[in-house]
Amino acid sequence: MLVLLTVHLIAAMLAPPLVRWLGLRAFSVLALVPAAGLGWALTHTAAMREGRAVAEVYPWAGRLGLELAFRMTTLSWLMVLLVGGVGALALVYCGRYFTAAEPGSGRFAGVFVGFAGAMLGLIVSDNLIVLYVFWELTTVFSYLLIGHDPSSRAARRAALQALIVTTLGGLAMLVGVIMLGEHAGTYRWSQVVGALPDGGYLAVAVILLLLGALSKSAIFPFSFWLPAAMAAPTPVSAYLHAAAMVKAGVFLVALLGPALADAASWRPTVLIAGTVTLLFGGWTALRQHDLKLLLAYGTVSQLGLLVVVLGAGFRDAALAGAMMLLAHAMFKAALFFVVGIIDHTTGTRDLRELSGLRRSAPALWVVTVLAAASMAGVPPLAGFVGKEAIFEAFLHGGRWEQLVLAGVVSGSALTVAYTLRFLWGAFSDKPAVAPRTVHRVSWAFLAPAALLAAGGLVAGLGAAPLDGLLAGYAGLYSDEGGYHLAVWHGLTPALALSALVLAAGAAVFGLTLRTRWWRRLRLPMDGATGYERSADGLGRLAVEVTGATQRGSLPVYLGTILLVLVVLGGGALVAGRPWPGRFHLWDNPLQLVPAAVLVVAAVFATRARRRLAAVVLVGVTGYATAVLFVLHGAPDLALTQFLVETCTMVMFVLVLRRLPGHFSVRPLVASRRIRVAIGIAVGAVVSGLAYVATAGRQATAISTAFGEPAVSYGGGRNIVNVTLVDIRAWDTMGEISVLLVAAIGVASMVFGGSPRLLRPRRPPPPTPPRGQVWLMAGHTLDAGLRSPILEVVTRLVFHTIVLFSVYLLFAGHNAPGGGFAGGLVVGLALVLRYLAGGRHELDAAAPVDAGAVLGTGLFIALGTGLTAMFLGGEVLQSALLDWHLPVLGHVHFVTSTFFDVGVYLVVIGVILNILRSLGAEIDRHEQAERVAAEARPEEELV
């Protein structure tokens, strides 16, 4: 079976090129593929007769209970015959139905064959999940087939509707499948039946499974999608909506029935939904003017009948159902083909516009009558045999079955009525309508329909041999039914019912021709309205929920996050009461001083209305933090913090020089209160957590063990520095990457292309004056900005500062300092050059690509790590080198210094890059604007 499926898959993929190559003839070639399925099934007829199953298993995802387990039993055999046979005929038919110019026919062919393969897979799957897989594939393929002509809005919407409705059911079914599978520990249906759950669990699972089946087979209340799907090309309708896809639901009912029919929820669901569908579909079919829609509603009705019969849950009904399944597939597909021919040759399907076809197309007429008669249940056709069996089966049931029988009889009468309407509508001579002439319906075009119609006759006459085959399925029910299929059982009550049905149907048809009042009878709300309302409701819900949750406002998002923090953290705090009582006010009373400064500055920073005032106040908190670091025994931190604070101040000044001095908006009091409230809540929660967490510490910190190895293994006495460049050098490597990429980002942000800032050619800096100059390019600065004192002092201290940075770099291993601090110091030295001499001075001070500095620094740091690896150590492992040299004495060197040099260079590159961007480039923007403003003097520059 895997081979067959693979053949379908390959054929589907080859179909588009094949159609391009062979044109419409390709369809006939492709028809061989489903026909192969038919042939393959026929070779197993004997096995079916003997009640043997044909099975194959291939592994897939065992952990999920997924395996490609295939199993063909009588039911599936029957379905394979139908799917393969009708599929092959439909493809042959397609070759005539489409014109060579039809766009997308290659894609169509591929999807069609793919669909046939999916249907085949669905039928032969033993693993329920694999069955679901094929189930959904048919849904998707049908979506594509219904939407074959996507320029039609109706087709698009119908396709989506069918997709959604059947997927909805499918998902429910999936859950049902999982419920059964998880309970049984296997997903093979042949094994699940032996390990079914019971009670409410089973009832729920059954409901879910039936939801899938009923929606797929367009059973009430899901019926609406099928008529809408008639937007598809007619061969599709014939195949999907007569023989194949809609039968999937019926098939599922038939498959599950023998095992699940006794579940509490099975019969009520199946019988009620089926009967309602049978009646509703038949009634609605009577109202249609479009032949295709008439057939569609007829199909709905018949599917209701099939569900009722196959789901009734006893042997005779099952046998009858199987026969009916066969009959329906043949006559309905044939009739769809006929409609297609009519549509194709006359250009209309509206029965009010059709007249005189009987005479102009007599062959068509004969074929149609044959198929229609089967549908109506006229002996000796297959439809008749099926109906008879149904009546017989239900005649002998209990009160429920009697009730159902009443429904079935009424429904069958309606079937007769719409059959007559179909024949009358398509073929009769209507006085008011000009007769249509049909030119030459080719035999090849008609052949598929004729074959199927004839099949109905053959099956009817050959009911007895069929009985032997189909009984294999019916026998799955353990009850004592003993009915046999046959054309003639004698004068039975069932025969009487058949006659009654034909008579009543004719009467109803006659009535509908003469009166109109019945047209007003409609269901108060059908599924289509339900779908529309659901879709609208979904839209409203989506808009409301999205409007409520997606406010588009950054403060709201941040506030939400913080509220969650308050709730979760606060909740944990509340749950943790009473809090531990041990605390101390301070480690050192001096901490109070910076703490007080910090609190005051922080509070006033929130209230400042001038940008720089706020910046200064925040800066003060930074300085105070640094002092707290000093008091806490963290000189490295204080050192870095002071440097960073200075850098930050410079960066703020560089940017804020261009922004207005005051904050633009004065915040509203109300929203300010909310902000403050959230702030206080967050502060309280974080404080609380900090308190509780610190007080909760029992274990000793791992860092208490750093001291000795820092010296002996890391080669440095400053443990913080050893931690940074050795113990946790990996972090530091990441951290310089962060810095580096942030610096890149600054450049990307400031230099980013923008038409307004298209750069003029860089004017050459004025040539330096002769004589004593203090800086390389101080003269390029606007005279008003220059200061000789600043220039001279910069000149005098610059090298000293750089020297100091080198000191920090090398001293850092044993004293406060290190690569970060050193790099920042050089950065600030460059800042000084820039402040004193302007942007050209910066270029002169560091005439290198900042990227090169960054890259080199990162490379050195990484190189240290990799070198250690190449030498057989771990990444970033350091080595201690000690030499005794003449004159110099003992020289002690740690290779992690190289790493620190990398850090140093990266930090320099970062500051340089920031300075190039926020300093020099913004200078240039400013200058460009000034030039532009001078060019247009009428514009006032504020």
Add this chain to the structure above:
Amino acid sequence: MSRTAPATARTRWRDRIVTTAVLVTGWMLLWGVFSWANLISGILVSAVVLAVFPLPPVTFAGRPRPLGLLRLAGRFLTDLVAASGQLAVLAFRFGHQPRSAIIRVPLRVPSDLVLTLTGEAVSLVPGSLIVDTDQASTTLYIHVIGVSDRAAVEKFRRSVYETEARIVRAIGSDAEISMLDGRAPAGREHHP
């Protein structure tokens, strides 16, 4: 402090050695320990720093004069203490609004370095600060606090000239020292 003197190889070397010496001194002070290793590494590091970050050569024409330096330092310290005291008193004198003045002082020696050093010295002493300079005329504009009248203004101006003189006598060249005497400061005279 020449602006036109051609930089001969000798002066270039001298400048370099002076600069390096200053840097190496700084290096040694940072480490705080004299050792050959520190000296050699200091020279190396200084050389690298100077090579990586070149700046225009500063031709230092003068020479340090120990006596002048000592005099400068001594006077600076006394000024510092006195002024700090005065200003502290001023700060605590409630209800008094000190008056001040902005005074132009065109220096006699036309050198940026002298301008800078004089400015620094004046600034360091509490009560006076440089609000502007004019490089072309080597002029300092000094804000002075605690001057109540013209006489005080003139007194202060004289003190700045004295500072200038002390600085030039401490580190200036002979030519510069000669400029201090007899030559009236150029530029416009102060207004009556």
Add this chain to the structure above:
Amino acid sequence: MIIVGITVSALLFAAVSLVLVRIVRGPTTLDRIVAVDVLLAIVVCAIAAEAAYTRDATSLPILVVLSILGFIGSVSVARFSPRSRR
């Protein structure tokens, strides 16, 4: 030395408080910057005093940093202060 420690702390605390008032009050950015400069000077004094008190020189590199680079922040503010161009 304890008395010295307490006295110095108290004096510096008082000084810092006054400076902080100026920083908060302004009214101009330059006012605040001047005050920050003083604050930094006081910080240097405080750290040095702490070093003196504990006889621990570990924090001296911090002072080197502050003394040689602390002025850059104020210079940048002054340099880009509005209308500082002549």
Add this chain to the structure above:
Amino acid sequence: MTWLVPLPVVIPLVGAAVTLLLRRHPNLQRSVSLLALSATLAVAVALLALTAGGGPLVVDVGGWAAPLGIVLVADRLAALMLVVSAAVTLCVLVYSIGQGLADGDDATPVSVYHPAYLILTAGVTNAFLAGDLFNLYVGFEILLAASYVLITIGATESRIRDGTTYVVVSLLSSLIFLTAIGLIYAATGTLNLAQLAGRLDALPESLQLGLQSMLLLAFGIKAAVFPLSAWLPDSYPTAIAPVTAVFAGLLTKVGVYAIIRTQTLLFPDGPASGIVLVAALLTMIVGILGAVAQSDIKRLLSFTLVSHIGYMLFGIGLATDAGLSGAIFYVVHHIIIQTTLFLAAGLIERRGGTTTLDRLGGLARLAPVLGVLFFLPALNLAGIPPFSGFLGKLGLLQAGVAADGVLAWLLVGGSVVTSLLTLYAIGRVWNLAFWRTPREPEAAAASPVTGRVLPRLMVGATLALVVLGTGLTVVSGPLFDVTSRAAAELRDREPYVRAVFGEETP
């Protein structure tokens, strides 16, 4: 073979350093980037093979034995994530090269795209390998910092506006993460994850809950868990297509990964799994309703992204082997698929000039290849079988049904509804953008960024991902073996701890 472990971080960083140096040689830059990411992929595959056979591979960085130093741990989960992320980043790189996204702006004094992209990759891989809480933070910071640069590349007005939302929210999450680390260190005195596993157990339950919720909050923001998710649809769609794609596919999953790692290793029996399940349900439903409400493809996809994070949380919250396994599988699936879809959306934008639904149309006819490139992953996303989205969902549903709790059943229902609505949402996209006749058929040609012919590299890269995503179905058996074993390994904790500390546990 432990020497392989640091390489997925080191190689991209070396690549970044080299590309920075090669600013003036764009062709070389591209080659270096491709080489670096290909090498990373190769190493990742090797690691997966090694860990699948043996236990976790552990490296003590710098030779500092745990718990003193940082350990890098490659267990099955980490190795799997490495493989997927490396594959995806490589494909996206090819795509972006195809987009002609050279660092063309000569004015910018440094290269931006290639270094930032490589550093992003390094951050992601570092986060996967981190065996240390603070190093996990650093990994996050690396990838976030790089992402800030990438999301605002070009610095247009809308990118700045939307980028601001992204950057600020991410910064807040980083601050929360750092706070959590501070608190955890305060309470335990260690950062080593394996050691934390033991030390956190000893803390009072309420304190554990507090610490756990802070971590969950930090990661939840990054993973875009409702109600912490609203930033995502506002920020991702504006960036250039490859950036959006790699962010959508990968970055949120790093958050999910962190949740998995910390939940299983640090707080295995915590009371927070109920919170996780509720968040999962809300994320699914609110997210997919958001998708339904959108009329722009990229925004719609962003909302589906949020929604499907709910699936992963579902599995995590169940805290069973099956649930975790399903979640991990779903992560793998979703990384690939969501990336593919955003790349396809980029192609749509290129071909149609926009991603707004009411201005698109007819793409199925105009660009059939594009149709396939969108349709297959879209179905996959919607959980249509036999694609991986279905298989992941199947695993989760099985776990949910087997767990048999009230919340679990609610989530089974929520999952199904989400799946259906996802199908509805992408069905609308297909109907409108691909099927409907465009209103102005030639509007596409007018836009400067559009072209009748899609660049071959872009299509090729997208196709590769489509194939990869579809191929998951084929390898789902072995893949589920890996995820199941990874899940079991995670839930056991013992193999991880033993691998880090050797036999004696501190």
Add this chain to the structure above:
Amino acid sequence: MTGQTVADILAGTCLISGALLSLAAGVGLLRFPDLLSRMHAATKPQVLGLLLILAGTALRLQNTIDITTLVLIGVFQLVTAPVAAHMIGRAVYRSGQVRADLLVVDELADDRTNGGPEPRHRSPER
């Protein structure tokens, strides 16, 4: 009294004086009427106050390694503090934050209105 005690007393005096100057600076900063005046107040802790405290520290630490550093700190401070003061003072004056009513004379204002002092030709040296 040992040498140590003497040193401690001296150090204490230095430290307290320095702190006092800082306090005076704080007071001046708060009380002086205009910004330029306040800047004078600022100079005290920056210069003499700091020098005193550094001296006190030197007296306490009493070893070369540290004292050399203290010397450097003092020198750096003396070199850089005036530059900041000058730049700020200049910005203050140029932005007009000077209370003219408190000035006895303002010769800078005179020069600015008259176009500045005459440039002087500097004779080449050497």
Add this chain to the structure above:
Amino acid sequence: MSPNLVLVIVVGVLFAAGVTLLLERNLTRVILGITLLGNGVNLLILLGGAYGGPPIVGRTPEDEMSDPLTQAMILTAIVITLGMTAFLLAMAYRSWLLTGHDDVQDDVEDRRIMQRAERDQGLEDEDDPTTEGTPR
């Protein structure tokens, strides 16, 4: 370990002030808020480590040292915050350059949906025949 109450309070105040600024619309304020929060987190980490003298072997006895690991973490955090601040400032500048202000604006698309929600409207029907072109 016993918590230091002064630091606990300072951390709380920094978080409170930082959040208050963070929730503003103005990007400059947001950046300042993040800076404050950064300081707060750093002090929080500091709080969780031992108090003591500088962790330099030879200067401080090992059992009197402050925790070096918290310091290494804080140092990393400080430097990262520096990078982030620079980037955010560049963003603020860019925002100002392009829009003339540095206020964070609301998302347009979200606003549109919120307006539909306020007007009790559902989805727009994009598949409206009026928006469709003529079929081939």
